[in-house]
Amino acid sequence: MKIDTIRHSISHIMAQAVKDIFRDVKFAIGPTIENGFYYDFGLSQTLTPEDLPKIEKRMRELIKQNIKFEKKLVSKTEASKLFKNQPFKLELIKDLKTKRATIYKSGGFTDLCAGPHVKSSKEINHEAFKLIKIAGAYWQGDEKNLMLQRIYGVAFETRNELDTYLKQIEEAEKRDHRVLGQRLDLFSIDEEVGPGLILWHPKGAMLRQTIEDFWIKEHLANGYEIIRSPHVGRIKLWQTSGHTNFYKENMFGPMEVEGDKYLIKPMNCPFHMKIYKTQTRSYRDLPLRWAELGTVYRYERSGVLHGLVRVRGFTQDDAHIICTPEQLSDEVMRAVKFGIKLLKDFGFKEYGIYLATRPKDFVGTAKNWDKAIETLKFVLNKLKLKYQIDEGGGVFYGPKIDIKIKDSLGREWQCTTVQFDFNLPERFDLVYIDDKGKKQRPYMVHRALLGSLERFVGVLLEHHAGALPLWLSPVQIYVIPVGSRHEKYAHQIGNDLIEKGFRIKIKDENETVSKKIREGEMQKIPYMLVVGDAEQKAKSVRVRTREKGDIGMKKMDKFIKELK
Numbered sequence: 001m002k003i004d005t006i007r008h009s010i011s012h013i014m015a016q017a018v019k020d021i022f023r024d025v026k027f028a029i030g031p032t033i034e035n036g037f038y039y040d041f042g043l044s045q046t047l048t049p050e051d052l053p054k055i056e057k058r059m060r061e062l063i064k065q066n067i068k069f070e071k072k073l074v075s076k077t078e079a080s081k082l083f084k085n086q087p088f089k090l091e092l093i094k095d096l097k098t099k100r101a102t103i104y105k106s107g108g109f110t111d112l113c114a115g116p117h118v119k120s121s122k123e124i125n126h127e128a129f130k131l132i133k134i135a136g137a138y139w140q141g142d143e144k145n146l147m148l149q150r151i152y153g154v155a156f157e158t159r160n161e162l163d164t165y166l167k168q169i170e171e172a173e174k175r176d177h178r179v180l181g182q183r184l185d186l187f188s189i190d191e192e193v194g195p196g197l198i199l200w201h202p203k204g205a206m207l208r209q210t211i212e213d214f215w216i217k218e219h220l221a222n223g224y225e226i227i228r229s230p231h232v233g234r235i236k237l238w239q240t241s242g243h244t245n246f247y248k249e250n251m252f253g254p255m256e257v258e259g260d261k262y263l264i265k266p267m268n269c270p271f272h273m274k275i276y277k278t279q280t281r282s283y284r285d286l287p288l289r290w291a292e293l294g295t296v297y298r299y300e301r302s303g304v305l306h307g308l309v310r311v312r313g314f315t316q317d318d319a320h321i322i323c324t325p326e327q328l329s330d331e332v333m334r335a336v337k338f339g340i341k342l343l344k345d346f347g348f349k350e351y352g353i354y355l356a357t358r359p360k361d362f363v364g365t366a367k368n369w370d371k372a373i374e375t376l377k378f379v380l381n382k383l384k385l386k387y388q389i390d391e392g393g394g395v396f397y398g399p400k401i402d403i404k405i406k407d408s409l410g411r412e413w414q415c416t417t418v419q420f421d422f423n424l425p426e427r428f429d430l431v432y433i434d435d436k437g438k439k440q441r442p443y444m445v446h447r448a449l450l451g452s453l454e455r456f457v458g459v460l461l462e463h464h465a466g467a468l469p470l471w472l473s474p475v476q477i478y479v480i481p482v483g484s485r486h487e488k489y490a491h492q493i494g495n496d497l498i499e500k501g502f503r504i505k506i507k508d509e510n511e512t513v514s515k516k517i518r519e520g521e522m523q524k525i526p527y528m529l530v531v532g533d534a535e536q537k538a539k540s541v542r543v544r545t546r547e548k549g550d551i552g553m554k555k556m557d558k559f560i561k562e563l564k
Contacts, residue, residue: 004032007155009069009106009117010059010129011037014153016109017058021051027111028088028139028148035165036129036154040137042088047149052131055151063126067107069117073100083112088139128162129155132169136303143301168409175409177458178307180466184523186457186474187308196305196312198454203474206503208453210472212293214345215317215450222338224289224319229271231295235261240427241270246396250298268294268318269421269446273428276322281432286442287323287331293453294318308458315453320421321445322430328443332418333379336401339416339449343405346460347469350406353385356393363397364422372420373399397423398446407463415451415459420444467524467546470563477504478520479541482513482532489536493529493556500560517544527563 011030018041019025026042041047074082076093079101083089089112093101104113106121118124131153139145156162173179181187186204193199200208216226235254238244243251247266254261265271272290281288295315304310321331343351355376358369376399380387387401394400398420404412421444424430431439450456460468470476477497481490487508494506507516513530520528529541540553554562 003155003157005116005118006124006157007032007037008115009121010124010153010155011039012069012104012106012109012111012113012117013059013062013067013121013124014055014131014151015039015041015111016062016107017055018151019109020058021054026088027086029092030111030113033152035156036132036152038150038152040088040139040148040150042146042148047134047151049134052134052151056129056131059129060126062107063121063124065107065121067121069119069121070105071115071117072103072105074103075099076101079103079112082110124155125157125159127159128157129153130162130166138303141301141303143303172409172411172462175462175465176307177309177461180461181307184466186461189307194312195302196300196310198308198311198313204457206474207457207468207472210474211450211453211457215293215342218338218342218345219291219319222289222334224291227272227275227290227292229265229268229275229292229294231297232262232264233270235263237270237274238263241267241273241424242427243267243270250300252297252299264297265294266296266298268292268296268316269320269424270428272318272320273424273430276430277428281322281442283324283432283434283440286432287321287327289319289321289331291317291319308454311452311454314455317448317450317453319447319449321447322425322442323445324432324434324440325443328445329375329378331445332375332401333382335418335445335447335449336379336383336385336403336416339403339418339447342449343403343415346472347463348405348407352404352406352412353380353387354390354393354402354404355380355387356390356395356400356402358399359392359394359396361396362394362422363426368422369399372422376401376418376420395419397421405459407459408465409462413455413459415456416447416449417451418445418447421446467526470526473524473526474503475505475523476502476526478507478516478525478528479504480507480513480516480520480528480530482530486531486533486536490531493531493541496556497560500564502563520544521546529559 015027015030022043024044028040030037030039076096079093080090092112101112102114104111104115104117131151133152135150136147137150139148154165156165184203185201186207187201188199189195190199243266251266252264254263293315295313297313300310300312321335323331357373362369400417400419402414403416404414406412425441425444430442432442434440479490479494481487490506490508494504497504517528524546526546528544530544531541535541535553540555541559542553543559544550
């Protein structure tokens with residue numbers, strides 16, 4: 001794509017600008033990313049946000065000079081001489097698997113780079129980029145290495161595209177679930193507890209419970225059975241599943257109990273396999289649809305942790321469908337339809353669908369993979385769903401369908417995934433008895449519809465900007481007495497609402513009505529009921545909604561009917 005080439009070229013322009021301003025600089029890497037680019041620098045001084053406008057100004061001056069980007073192939077020896085004062089480049093040269101190195105010269109800056117780049121800076125719109133932030137980044141992503149300073153930028157072909165994107169970012173910052181979580185008193189993260197571990201406050205816990213109750217009700221209605229599994233298991237279990245080989249770096253270290261080693265679970269799957277093996281299974285027992293809201297723990301590096309959406313402890317809405325080959329397409333179809341329905345129930349109407357195919361390293365036979373991929377294609381076509389092929393994007397144990405929801409800002413978030421698993425049925429030697437009395441290996445589909453509940457809540461908060469639908473709001477109604485003489489009536493109304501199943505709070509603090517209303521608006525409470533002399537006499541309430549403000553007086557029975 002041309003825009004990627006432009007972004008890559010701008011990262012080199014930025015590197016030259018940094019060199020011109022700060023002189024003593026060591027260069028690491030400067031790739032393109034979604035919507036922009038970054039470059040990592042080793043500097044003797046710490047960059048500040050005030051430095052960004054200076055760097056931008058110099059970049060625009062350089063772009064206007066019509067700088068040519070010149071490609072050259074040199075020997076590794078020649079490249080090492082060229083970058084003799086650049087330790088990060090020398091390390092990259094040493095790791096090159098080719099005999100020659102590609103370099104690009106642009107004005108007063110030369111970089112070790114495979115390209116591609118624009119022919120000259122006149123192809124870059126000097127008004128269509130912006131430097132947006134500075135961050136720390138370990139060299140080659142390894143926390144044992146030196147911490148570098150990373151400058152992020154965004155770039156587009158036109159100024160209008162840039163302005164649109166910056167407005168979107170501004171709106172996204174307002175919707176940041178970390179800010180909303182604190183403002184609405186939903187959750188917190190405490191350093192003494194540990195990074196990436198969520199403390200759910202009463203309102204946040206109520207939100208989660210509402211989601212979980214709905215999830216269980218919907219799964220029972222869709223033919224699933226709920227199972228539970230422990231948080232730890234003997235290391236032998238994880239050796240059987242293969243996690244100690246292929247997933248070790250993402251797992252927390254072992255605990256020793258009575259001379260035996262245990263590992264905290266990164267996934268629920270092995271426990272489900274063990275439940276299957278507790279008895280002989282017949283083809284008549286299949287399909288089995290087993291679902292679990294299982295909390296798992298994975299070691300994520302501190303640099304990638306981010307609020308609720310990247311954590312170390314989270315609850316997956318896991319399920320495993322174990323079936324015969326003949327049942328496979330129907331079960332996949334059920335799972336995909338169920339996933340889309342759930343997402344719509346939470347207010348997500350747009351999504352992208354991806355079919356991820358066989359990666360380079362995989363388990364199982366190519367024949368089984370091809371059959372599985374054809375099944376997934378058949379399901380998507382049968383449901384008339386538009387999808388993209390994610391070539392080689394499948395996990396090592398099977399192909400998958402990924403559904404990425406689009407939030408109100410058009411951002412994609414991975415939630416639903418429906419995956420084949422050729423690995424675990426083999427490792428745990430799962431079998432069923434067919435109609436001829438012979439042992440057969442069942443097919444297994446691993447699926448998560450909401451994904452991680454923590455991540456889903458984060459996405460949900462940002463999508464709705466904290467103004468959750470009535471059914472999800474932890475506190476649905478404030479009841480506000482005008483004065484102390486109206487408190488008894490307010491409590492009568494509150495008790496009636498509680499009996500009808502609503503989550504309410506009576507605001508009988510010694511504060512003004514206007515202050516209580518302002519608090520309700522800040523807390524994004526869907527309804528506020530103000531009761532004074534007139535309302536008490538008419539056995540009514542004055543209703544204020546989150547969207548429209550004061551909508552007038554209503555009889556209680558009518559108001560409850562509308563809420564229902």
